[in-house]
Amino acid sequence: QVHLVESGGGLEQSGGSLRLSCAATGNILRINRIGWYRQAPGQQNELVARITDGVETAYYADSVKGRFSISRDSAKNTVYLQMNSLKPEDTAVYYCNGDISVTSIGGSTMMREYWGQGTQVTVSS
Secondary structure, three states: OEEEEEEOOEEEEOOOOEEEEEEEEEOEEEEEEEEEEEEOOOOOOEEEEEEEOOOOOOEEOOOOOOOEEEEEEHHHOEEEEEEOOOOHHHOEEEEEEEEEEEEOOOOOEEEEEEEOOOEEEEEEO
């Protein structure tokens, strides 16, 4: 079983910074891609940033380009989202999401999608 555990959310003023962390634990063979989604009240789930294994350039939503930066510590199976120049419209619950390969009970390899529990980010004006 794989778990994604997020931390680092909270309340910040407009223009401030926060860093989110997501640690993947469990019987992990490979993290194929991992990133962050967010969902604000009444809004659709939005992919914010994502790293794909083997792809040099990370993906960023247009709304966060130049302000947010995603990085990964492969040794710790942890991904970070550095959020700078925060705006009130960044207020949302942020979810870690990963496509992770694991070993099944029968010994074969399978890839599954996993979600973290979410962490609240609130930016005041």
